[in-house]
Amino acid sequence: MMPLLRATLMLAAFAASSNLSFGTEALPIRKRPVSDYAALRDRPLFSPNRTAPIPFAAAEPEPVVMPPEPEPEPPPAAAPDWQLVGIVRSERLNSATFTTPAELAAFTLRTGESREGWTLKAVGQFEVKLDGAGGRASLRFSDEASGEQMLPPEEPVPTPSGG
Numbered sequence: 001m002m003p004l005l006r007a008t009l010m011l012a013a014f015a016a017s018s019n020l021s022f023g024t025e026a027l028p029i030r031k032r033p034v035s036d037y038a039a040l041r042d043r044p045l046f047s048p049n050r051t052a053p054i055p056f057a058a059a060e061p062e063p064v065v066m067p068p069e070p071e072p073e074p075p076p077a078a079a080p081d082w083q084l085v086g087i088v089r090s091e092r093l094n095s096a097t098f099t100t101p102a103e104l105a106a107f108t109l110r111t112g113e114s115r116e117g118w119t120l121k122a123v124g125q126f127e128v129k130l131d132g133a134g135g136r137a138s139l140r141f142s143d144e145a146s147g148e149q150m151l152p153p154e155e156p157v158p159t160p161s162g163g
Contacts, residue, residue, distance in 0.1 A: 079137035080118050080130065087123055094123035098139075 042052045085106060086097035095110045109120040118137070122129040127140040 074135065078134060079139055080116060080132070082139060084128060084139045084141050087125070087128065089123055089125070096120060096123055096128045096139075 080100075081102075082098040082100050084096060085099055086108075088095045088097075093110065095108050097106050097108045099106045107115065109115060111120055111123060113120055118130040118132040120128060121131045121136070127138050130137045130139065
């Protein structure tokens with residue numbers, strides 16, 4: 001029985017060696033295409049639990065959500081027809097002096113005081129902020145270089161009515 005077993009093993013080894021093509025490869029290992037090695041990657045070579053690798057799929061990019069454009073600031077309220085002529089600022093007192101085209105005398109408002117529906121809210125170095133029903137308005141010193149006083153509007157000269 002031993003010789004028969006030995007002969008069978010030798011024939012099997014010879015058949016296996018004839019199917020393998022060691023040394024007769026046309027390309028060296030480094031030049032063979034990667035597809036020739038796909039079986040090594042896909043087959044479970046070392047472990048029965050080994051499976052083919054999970055193909056890489058790029059994650060779906062999250063959609064870019066652009067924040068809505070901020071609403072433009074509302075236009076400033078129509079400022080009262082006053083001209084800023086003076087500012088007083090100290091630790092105890094902040095006030096501003098104004099003139100109007102309709103009056104000869106100037107008037108002064110302290111922070112928090114109101115006139116004609118406008119309340120003096122802030123006194124800066126060169127401007128004041130007023131709050132009114134229409135919103136907030138800023139008044140600055142006049143850009144006019146002339147130091148002329150504002151005069152009330154002139155009344156039209158009466159004309160004799162004659163016929």
